[in-house]
Amino acid sequence: MTQLSKAIFVGCIDPRYQVAFHEFLVRRDLFGHHDPVQLAGGPKIFLVERSRDLALDQVHIAIYEHGVTEVYLMAHWDCLAYGGSKNFASKELERQRYEFDLADVKALILSHFPMVTIYEFIAVKDPDSFMVEFIHIQ
Numbered sequence: 001m002t003q004l005s006k007a008i009f010v011g012c013i014d015p016r017y018q019v020a021f022h023e024f025l026v027r028r029d030l031f032g033h034h035d036p037v038q039l040a041g042g043p044k045i046f047l048v049e050r051s052r053d054l055a056l057d058q059v060h061i062a063i064y065e066h067g068v069t070e071v072y073l074m075a076h077w078d079c080l081a082y083g084g085s086k087n088f089a090s091k092e093l094e095r096q097r098y099e100f101d102l103a104d105v106k107a108l109i110l111s112h113f114p115m116v117t118i119y120e121f122i123a124v125k126d127p128d129s130f131m132v133e134f135i136h137i138q
């Protein structure tokens with residue numbers, strides 16, 4: 001099969017992060033060689049009942065029709081699909097929630113598509129400098 005795409009990028013639609021997501025993809029030489037799957041909440045769409053099948057269908061097509069071998073799961077800070085940072089009692093609890101969800105999504109995707117490599121990140125925007133840091137979850 002001709003490989004049309006290298007990776008699936010699963011991210012949120014939050015406009016505060018779109019420029020940083022673009023730069024992230026360019027830096028990894030993925031932009032233009034990626035399947036964007038972007039809906040509110042990003043990776044969370046795999047954990048919500050009403051969007052789970054849709055999300056898994058995107059991965060299925062990306063792998064079997066586009067030749068994708070990698071999946072990038074991109075959570076981000078203050079995601080309004082989680083109610084935003086104000087919905088968490090502390091930064092630690094917010095980070096923990098994204099990490100738990102990313103681990104659950106990774107396990108779900110691998111249970112269906114064990115051949116892909118999955119990378120998990122949390123994007124964090126500094127409120128003062130507006131710089132975005134990408135925390136790689138191992």
Ligand SMILES: [Zn+2]
Pocket residue numbers: 012013014040041042076078079080081
């Ligand atoms: Zn979001």
